[in-house]
Amino acid sequence: MTKPISVASKTKQIVKKHGNSKSAMIAVLQDIQEAFNYLPKEALKTAAKAMNVPMSRVYEAATFYTAFSLKPRGKHIVKICKGTACHVRGASILQDRFETTLGIKPGQTTTDGKFSLETVNCVGACALGPVVVIDTDYHGQLTVNKVDKIIKKINEEGA
Amino acid sequence: MVNMIIDGKDVSAKKDTMLLEAIRGAGIAVPTLCAHESISRSGACRLCVVEIKKGNRTRIVTSCLYGVEDGLIVNTQSPRVQNVRRLVMELLLARCPESDVLRKMAREMGVEPQARYAADQDKGKCILCRSCVRVCEEVVGVSAIGLFSRGSYKEVGTPYHEKSDVCIGCGACVYVCPTGHIEMLSTGDKRKIWGRTFKMQTCDKCGKHFAPVDQLKFISKKTGVPFKNLTTCTECR
Numbered sequence: 001m002t003k004p005i006s007v008a009s010k011t012k013q014i015v016k017k018h019g020n021s022k023s024a025m026i027a028v029l030q031d032i033q034e035a036f037n038y039l040p041k042e043a044l045k046t047a048a049k050a051m052n053v054p055m056s057r058v059y060e061a062a063t064f065y066t067a068f069s070l071k072p073r074g075k076h077i078v079k080i081c082k083g084t085a086c087h088v089r090g091a092s093i094l095q096d097r098f099e100t101t102l103g104i105k106p107g108q109t110t111t112d113g114k115f116s117l118e119t120v121n122c123v124g125a126c127a128l129g130p131v132v133v134i135d136t137d138y139h140g141q142l143t144v145n146k147v148d149k150i151i152k153k154i155n156e157e158g159a
Numbered sequence: 160m161v162n163m164i165i166d167g168k169d170v171s172a173k174k175d176t177m178l179l180e181a182i183r184g185a186g187i188a189v190p191t192l193c194a195h196e197s198i199s200r201s202g203a204c205r206l207c208v209v210e211i212k213k214g215n216r217t218r219i220v221t222s223c224l225y226g227v228e229d230g231l232i233v234n235t236q237s238p239r240v241q242n243v244r245r246l247v248m249e250l251l252l253a254r255c256p257e258s259d260v261l262r263k264m265a266r267e268m269g270v271e272p273q274a275r276y277a278a279d280q281d282k283g284k285c286i287l288c289r290s291c292v293r294v295c296e297e298v299v300g301v302s303a304i305g306l307f308s309r310g311s312y313k314e315v316g317t318p319y320h321e322k323s324d325v326c327i328g329c330g331a332c333v334y335v336c337p338t339g340h341i342e343m344l345s346t347g348d349k350r351k352i353w354g355r356t357f358k359m360q361t362c363d364k365c366g367k368h369f370a371p372v373d374q375l376k377f378i379s380k381k382t383g384v385p386f387k388n389l390t391t392c393t394e395c396r
Contacts, residue, residue, distance in 0.1 A: 041319060054302030054325070056292070059318035063307040 010035055011043040015050040022053045025061055029068055037077075038069040066120075074109045074116035076154055078102070079133040083122030086129040094130055095119065097147045114155070163231040178222035178233065179207055187235055190244070190264060192251075192337040193288035194223040197298055203288035204337070205247045210234040219243055249273045251286055258284040258338040284340035285315055291332035291341060301325045301377070304332060304353065315340070317353050328357035328371035364395035 014031045018024035028051065032043045039062050048058040062068050078098060082091050099105060102115050109116045125131050128140025139150060160171045165185050172181035177200070182189050192204035202221040209222045212232035219239065234240060245268065252265050253276035261284075265271070272278060289306055292315065296302045303326035306315055317323040328350055333343045344351040348359045348368045359368035360375055369392035379386045 044318075054296070054305075055318050056295075056302045056305035060305040060307055064309050 007036065007040050007042045008046045011046040012050055015047050020050055020052075022051045025051060025053060025058065026065075029058075029062060029065075033068060037073050037075070038071060040072075041070075072109070072113075074114050076114060076135055077116045077118060079118045079120045079123070080106070081121075081123045081125075081129070081131040081133070082119045083126060083129075085126035086122075086131055089130045091130045093144055094132060094142055094147065097144045098132075101148055101151055115151075161227045161229045163227060163229070163233060165233040166235055172227045174227070176227055178209065178211075178220070178225045178227055178231075181227050182209065182222055182233065182235055189222060189235060190268065191223060192260075192264075192286065193290050195290055195294075195335055195337075198290060198293040198335065199297060200224050201289055201293070203290075204251070204286060206244060206251075208240055208243050208247070210237045210240045244268070245270050249276055253277065254279050254282055255284045255286060255338055255340075258340075260284075260338050261286075282314075284338040286338055286340075287313055287315070288337065290335045290337065291315060294331045294335040299327070299329055299331050300381075301327060303327075320354070322355040323353055326353055326355060327374040327377045328352055328355070329374045329377075360390055362392035362395055363390050365392060367392055367394075369393070 011032060014035065015028055017031070018028050028047055029039060032047065033039055036043065044058050044062060045055060048055040051058075062070060080091055080095050080098060082095075095106070098117055102110055102117060104110055104115070104117050106117050106119045120133075123131055123133055123138070125138060125140065128138065130142055132139045132142050134150065134154065139146070161174055162169065162171045163181065164170070165182055166187055168185055170181055170185045172184065179189060179191070179194060189209070190206045192206055193201060194204075194207060200223050202224040205221060207222045208219050210217050210233070211220055211225070212234070213228070213230075217234075217239075222233075222235075248265050248268055248270040249272075252261055252270065252272055255261050256272065256278040287306060292302075292305055295304050303323040304315060304317055306313055307318075308314060317326070330343050330350075330352060333341045333352070342352070345359070345368075348361065350357045350359055350371055357371035357373055360370050360372045361367070362369050375389045376386060378384070379389055
């Protein structure tokens with residue numbers, strides 16, 4: 001385990017990496033989210049100051065894009081694609097299964113902080129439908145039977 | 160100079176100006192909400208639509224954002240324009256049924272609330288024209304407010320709905336808001352806006368509470384004029 005560093009100093013590091021430029025705001029927000037899994041208030045305030053952008057502009061961008069979360073999220077993020085192709089191939093049934101297995105609804109995080117469930121409109125992999133993206137892994141042509149196995153595997157890897 | 164025909168009249172306008180100014184300069188009324196002289200244009204309210212004709216084709220454009228062009232034939236009252244404008248007004252009215260400004264405007268245009276657009280109950284009088292955000296950024300220069308979230312959740316406010324530490328309580332956003340959405344309460348030596356209470360400065364001469372202390376401090380910092388020179392109201396100065 002690496003030593004935990006403060007939100008402010010990590011944010012400053014990220015902003016500096018992008019040259020303290022305000023045109024890199026989205027990239028900065030993406031990196032902040034990657035570092036903390038969500039956008040902490042302190043990080044946004046620090047970033048706004050470092051980029052010399054008003055806080056209101058940063059908060060506008062952070063609330064506009066659904067890819068950004070202002071609430072703390074779990075270690076693993078499960079994104080169920082609910083685009084047309086996935087929808088007709090049973091994304092809703094998959095969603096039900098994920099909800100019962102993890103015990104949470106979309107937008108929520110498990111109490112152990114391991115999983116967050118989200119629905120997305122289309123991940124652009126319609127040929128793989130129904131698709132579920134867990135962190136950076138795409139699980140294509142997913143069936144209800146495989147859901148528990150995938151969750152179990154992630155749980156074992158994490159342990 | 161640029162020559163155009165507006166509603167059958169020959170009108171000439173200065174180059175690099177907007178159609179809206181040319182139309183109004185010709186004495187023709189065009190309804191607008193978001194066009195304000197002190198802020199940049201955005202074409203947000205879409206009430207200023209007119210029909211333009213170039214060659215054989217006609218188009219509906221927002222006159223506040225469309226630059227004047229030589230030989231343009233403009234119609235501000237065609238059935239197509241009136242249709243679009245009526246629809247825009249119906250939608251605005253459905254979004255902000257509680258706005259007196261909108262209700263009055265609709266009455267003058269002969270527009271009535273439509274049953275097919277369910278009247279909104281929770282959005283207040285905001286039409287999301289961004290005028291307040293613009294004035295705060297462009298004129299005041301503090302950017303204390305913004306439009307957050309998106310789609311039907313979009314709303315104006317301060318980040319995290321918190322009391323803003325950059326707001327100076329000047330009330331420019333209230334002044335520029337076309338529909339009266341933003342609330343500012345001034346009582347005695349206190350002014351309440353965006354959830355924050357500002358202390359008002361008392362005029363050295365007449366004793367009137369004329370401006371928030373934070374605003375005067377901001378002006379002093381910006382212009383380099385000592386704070387004590389600013390504690391007299393504009394009437395006594």
